[in-house]
Amino acid sequence: MSALSKLANVDSRVFYWILFIALMVPFLSPIGFPITIAENTRDLYEGITDDEVEEGDVWIMNFGYGVSAWPECHPSVTVCTKALFREGAKIIFMGPHYDVELTYNKIHDTVRDDFVDKVYGEDYVFLGYITGGESAIAQLASNIRSVYPVDHFGTPLDELSMMQGVNTHEDIAGVLSSDTGDYGVHFMTQWQAAYGSKLAEIGIAMNGSTDLPRWQAGNYFGLSIGSRGGAELEILIGELGEATTAMDSISVSHLLLIFAVILGNIGMVVQRRSS
Amino acid sequence: MSQILRREAVYAFTGIITILMILEYFFWPTPQIWADTIRTWAIIVFNISLGLGAIRLLMQQSMNVQKRRENWQYSAMLLSLFVVMLLTGFAGYFATGLQTSNGIYDWLFINIYTPLGATLYPITGFYIFSAAYRAFRARNVDAALMLIAGCFVMLKNAPVGEAIWIGFATIGNWFQFTGQIPGMRTFSIVGAFGLMAYGFRALLGKERGFYAGGE
Amino acid sequence: MAIIVEGRVITFLWMIITFAVMYYYMAIKKDKDYMIRTLPALSAIPEAVGRAAEMGRPVFWSPGMSGPLNDSAQGPQVLASISILEYVTEECAKAGVEITAIMPLPDAIPLVEETMRTAYLNQGKPEAFNPDQIIFIAEQSPYLSGVLGYFQRAKPASNILVGGFYYEAVVIGEAGNAIGAMQIGGTNNTHQMPFMVATCDYVLLAEELFAAGAAISQDPDMLGSIKGEDMVKILLMAIIGLGFLLGAAGITVIADLLGV
Numbered sequence: 001m002s003a004l005s006k007l008a009n010v011d012s013r014v015f016y017w018i019l020f021i022a023l024m025v026p027f028l029s030p031i032g033f034p035i036t037i038a039e040n041t042r043d044l045y046e047g048i049t050d051d052e053v054e055e056g057d058v059w060i061m062n063f064g065y066g067v068s069a070w071p072e073c074h075p076s077v078t079v080c081t082k083a084l085f086r087e088g089a090k091i092i093f094m095g096p097h098y099d100v101e102l103t104y105n106k107i108h109d110t111v112r113d114d115f116v117d118k119v120y121g122e123d124y125v126f127l128g129y130i131t132g133g134e135s136a137i138a139q140l141a142s143n144i145r146s147v148y149p150v151d152h153f154g155t156p157l158d159e160l161s162m163m164q165g166v167n168t169h170e171d172i173a174g175v176l177s178s179d180t181g182d183y184g185v186h187f188m189t190q191w192q193a194a195y196g197s198k199l200a201e202i203g204i205a206m207n208g209s210t211d212l213p214r215w216q217a218g219n220y221f222g223l224s225i226g227s228r229g230g231a232e233l234e235i236l237i238g239e240l241g242e243a244t245t246a247m248d249s250i251s252v253s254h255l256l257l258i259f260a261v262i263l264g265n266i267g268m269v270v271q272r273r274s275s
Numbered sequence: 276m277s278q279i280l281r282r283e284a285v286y287a288f289t290g291i292i293t294i295l296m297i298l299e300y301f302f303w304p305t306p307q308i309w310a311d312t313i314r315t316w317a318i319i320v321f322n323i324s325l326g327l328g329a330i331r332l333l334m335q336q337s338m339n340v341q342k343r344r345e346n347w348q349y350s351a352m353l354l355s356l357f358v359v360m361l362l363t364g365f366a367g368y369f370a371t372g373l374q375t376s377n378g379i380y381d382w383l384f385i386n387i388y389t390p391l392g393a394t395l396y397p398i399t400g401f402y403i404f405s406a407a408y409r410a411f412r413a414r415n416v417d418a419a420l421m422l423i424a425g426c427f428v429m430l431k432n433a434p435v436g437e438a439i440w441i442g443f444a445t446i447g448n449w450f451q452f453t454g455q456i457p458g459m460r461t462f463s464i465v466g467a468f469g470l471m472a473y474g475f476r477a478l479l480g481k482e483r484g485f486y487a488g489g490e
Numbered sequence: 491m492a493i494i495v496e497g498r499v500i501t502f503l504w505m506i507i508t509f510a511v512m513y514y515y516m517a518i519k520k521d522k523d524y525m526i527r528t529l530p531a532l533s534a535i536p537e538a539v540g541r542a543a544e545m546g547r548p549v550f551w552s553p554g555m556s557g558p559l560n561d562s563a564q565g566p567q568v569l570a571s572i573s574i575l576e577y578v579t580e581e582c583a584k585a586g587v588e589i590t591a592i593m594p595l596p597d598a599i600p601l602v603e604e605t606m607r608t609a610y611l612n613q614g615k616p617e618a619f620n621p622d623q624i625i626f627i628a629e630q631s632p633y634l635s636g637v638l639g640y641f642q643r644a645k646p647a648s649n650i651l652v653g654g655f656y657y658e659a660v661v662i663g664e665a666g667n668a669i670g671a672m673q674i675g676g677t678n679n680t681h682q683m684p685f686m687v688a689t690c691d692y693v694l695l696a697e698e699l700f701a702a703g704a705a706i707s708q709d710p711d712m713l714g715s716i717k718g719e720d721m722v723k724i725l726l727m728a729i730i731g732l733g734f735l736l737g738a739a740g741i742t743v744i745a746d747l748l749g750v
Contacts, residue, residue, distance in 0.1 A: 036444065471508055
């Protein structure tokens, strides 16, 4: 078997090592390729800024992702939180992952400057972990207090000033669901489709092609896809961060993948010709 | 109650709840209290099942330890960590209302459990790499077209693609919005029909395979 | 005063039409049974079990991370997967092959246990069923680790990966390929379909997963519902086509009507 024909059957572990090493290079020596803004990301940003958000509006930020998806979802969530706070909106943080508290702590870290003049209970609340799947999201739309009688810290919702008079979907101006594929759909079926609630998705790259039809159909008023969406949002808000840094690594990995595919096809063609 | 009657009762109960929820969705613009009650019970039943899962896990792992089966040491480790997390979580909860207020619970969760979980998701990237290397072969015309389209979409998603040639973004967008998204939409629609049909069969008690073999 | 909530009228009508057409094809007197095309993935199950019997290795089944049974999109996938599990378990019982089920879904455990027990009973081998064949591992990452570890230790000859999969589809699929297992996959999660196709030898996509129960049982009523579903799809295609043509001419009556 010639060397070229062996290209069709390279051990995957070789590629894993090459990829592992190659991914580190851009972090050590950033390249900084320019990033164009996708229409779905721009729609998301425009939907949470300027005339679309009034001061005092209450928004839900769903942390539907665990620590493992922080690199993909958290940069977009950071930008959206900043944008909403700067418009004077109030935010309800909640999430269906057991590590939602870690994500809540991280948002305090990444949006530190904007949290400085915000008061817990008046400008934002953290309701904590939600369990029950789609039934819980459906129930949330009709009666928040039946799902969350108290916030994550044990304070009854009635004792939190921003939750006065906020109990159903009608009291919520919009929902930003950041998740790895399931809770965005729950909010879409139980909030957006049922009551016409304003909904946007901050998703992972793997779900991008599934979420784009929903954005096109108007179920989501905006959509951020993976790290790239986060980088685009960082450009829109004018504060570059983690996602922009990660873009170079994504470029390297994509180029490597195409290179590996070309090698594999060369090997396949040579094998066919020799046999 | 006989096995058959019990089974039929399950199907009848499922059907009644389904019809009630459908009626509530289409005939009442605002949520109704009786529907809220049903939804709340669905949440309660789900949470009970979490406990069921935990009990099953404990029973299985305990049996491994008791019978000294292969790798029983790992089962012993699981059981001991389960007890530690449970006790420390309860200690934190009863002390301050928050499990994470307990130092041991918090340390184990942040420094052991979370990094282990976070490690597995990035593995997906490596596996996608090897899957693409194996699958993206131009064995025939269809596969070659898919390969070319895939490369354009990848280069459109990566900033380097536009840096090399703006055409990658333009053509990649065309492939994505003209080919990929309509295809995904098609799968969503037919999948939804399949769901509806399955639900209808389950409603009528025809779909029984998941309940004790349907006999 | 509107009887049906505004904005949900067409949805209601469409649901009624769909159910009525399906019921019609289920209920009418049939001169001959409806035929549905062969699903290669289902036809491959006996082959997969036979392969496991020859190699002396087990069969592996998993419904993926899916979601709770009360999830409108994931729950039915779990149930459809359990229907396929029943068939696979019966084949395994016939061939004397061990089958292992690893799942992260606590609410489906009783269903899986009962299904497998009944399958062994149907084959006259109730004593061959061992509840330890069903391994529950909570949460996605631990479940994935558990499956990967099981693959390395037991090296199953055949993997049946049908259900609501998330990112674990590509990881389990690739790991299965690495150990040389024959893989039959299936999901309705569109974002995982490409990975299933890339990693599995046979795949059930979208509605094929839900039709599997009918295809296995060949029950006339169930096949009738699938025929009804196909008729509704034809109607939908006609409406889409008409809407497209009218829309191209600047007439948006179909689009406006669908929003009622």
